[in-house]
Amino acid sequence: MLEIIDMSKHYGDVHAVNNLNLTIQPGEIFTMLGANGAGKTTTLMVSLGFTEPTSGTVKICGIDVTKDPLEAKKHVAYVSENVMLYGNFTARQNLEFFTKLGGRKNVSDADYEAVMERVGLQRDAFQRRLKGFSKGMRQKLGIAIAIMKDAEVILLDEPTSGLDPKSGAEFLQLLSELRGENKAIWMTTHDIFRAKAIADRVGIMTEGNLVKIFTREELEQEDLERIYVDYVTREAEAAA
């Protein structure tokens, strides 16, 4: 479970995140929508312990990320917008390294092969160096690393941006499966349609504030696209 309690992050006069409160339960996909600079990635960075919040707390499985980042990180997996791995390594070597780094022991070859197949990577890609991988393949490998870590919380920073429709759909299918495995998933995105398709709840963030949260039921009734555009337009006007 991911808990964000009264969390603010300021960079001098810039309020990147303001008093954010949010809880993501196990077995839930929460999608955060927001324009560039809305504070989505900053929230993720605080949740990963890369930067300390100005005030408030972020807890992963009840562990305060600021106070005990190493312990908290045992329970979280991260997939970035552009999964960048070691180019000189093969897919298999990258997967093995990050799996071991994630703390998993006694992982068999069959486990590695199974997860590669699960994320849709062809067998011939196992021994290929990452340098020749497309973005879609790298994203798949990134999610494979997250799966192998078997963390309770998965944080995804715009993971589907730049993916072709087929790869995007496959990616969402994987997330759906992970939800079935009781993972708490937070995903930031600009893609309203994918957010609507996969999320249990969707939040809209503008200027560091979480201004609106839609539940599954509300999403089916409301015109998410119109509401989101309204918020973003208002934000742009306010900035002007």
Place this chain on the structure above:
Amino acid sequence: MFFLTVGKEIVHNILSFRFVVTYVLLFCLILMAMFLMTNDYQRRLQEFSTADRKVRENLAELVKIEDPAEQFQRIRQADFSALRLPTPLSLLALGLEGSLPTQVSSQSRFFVSSSDDRLGRNVLFDIFQTPDFVYVVNVVMSLLALLFVFDSVCGEKEQGTLKLLLSNSVPRDSVLLGKWVGGFFSVTAPFAVAVLGGFTYIYISGAMEMKGGDMARFGLIFVLSLLYISTFFTLGLMISTLTHRSATALLVSLLVWICWILVVPNLAPIAARLAAPVPGRQVIEAEKQAIDREVQLLMAGIGKRKVYGDQEESESIRKDGESKKRKLEEFYQDKMSRQISYSKNLARLSPSASYLFAATRLAGTGPNLFDYFQKALDRFHQGHDEFRQNMSSGVIMEWTQSGPKVKDPDWFDVENLPRFDMFAESLDDSFDAALFDILLLAVFNVLFFMLSYTIFIRYDVT
């Protein structure tokens, strides 16, 4: 976690293109340096043997002369040469070995070199630096170490892998130490292989008679080289943690390398000359001549005043003149020592200078070689002065009515001739003398790593 990151660093480096380039380059350079310097050492050894044979033949000719009076005259006029044996480990660090004469004369205070002198060889050797082992380490290895590590942290940040790496439960100190150990191993492994290859070549070629002491010195120079490479490697790691873009890190690394390898060591003697000026040797000699003239004038004054002179006053004037000249010489030596000391200390701002001082000291070709040579030369000349004084004092020769006669026909023994013996510093003494520079390199290492650690703990990976 630590061993995992070490293993990752090693494999990552080994699979990289720059590892292949480094490996090939180092193997070629170090083997070439060993090969060239071995040949050079063998040539110098050959010249030494040839010259030594000639000196012995000349002495044998003098011994063979049957007429004692003629032998006496010939020995009195003879110019005895002595030779300096090339330093074996000069094939690793040439140092001052190439600048000192290989042959000295008993009569002339001026140095006499063998065919190795400036006019007897290709002058281009003096324009270009000798590519010995120490040169390769000092210049090439320092650069390679920086090129290996400059993007170790900032490059991973730029690439995005650092974020993924640190999103796991891995302590930053383990990551940094793992990067250091893995990276350092990746740089030094090809270096060690190349050195082993070079050592094998020297051993097989039989160019250098490897005695226990020489082996230990060889080993110490190798360990010292690792310490020096580590200094630049740790510096590169620090630069990498200080910057956020690999292009910036590369630029900073190259700037520091240029300053430390090219600027500081070359500017230090010039700066020291400005800070602690020393009058020219010619000025000192002119002043000594002025003192001599003053003494002569005072002596002449006594001659005018007293018909039979004044032995006591003359002696006093002479001693006074000698004392003034000695003080002048001491003043010059003191000033020169101070300038050399300033040069050394200023040059030590760069680890390159510390490495060169320590390596040449261990090889026996450092600045101390000049002192030992000078002292040996002084002893040699003093011995020959005494030898000639004995010949003139009547101990060997007596004057009879029929002419000069040698008292003892067997008076001349080659073994009793003064020798040119240079002090051979023991390994312990060499190590003690090099210890300061070795410790300085260690301090640079610790300092850079501590700074890297402090910066990396707070490094912004976002």
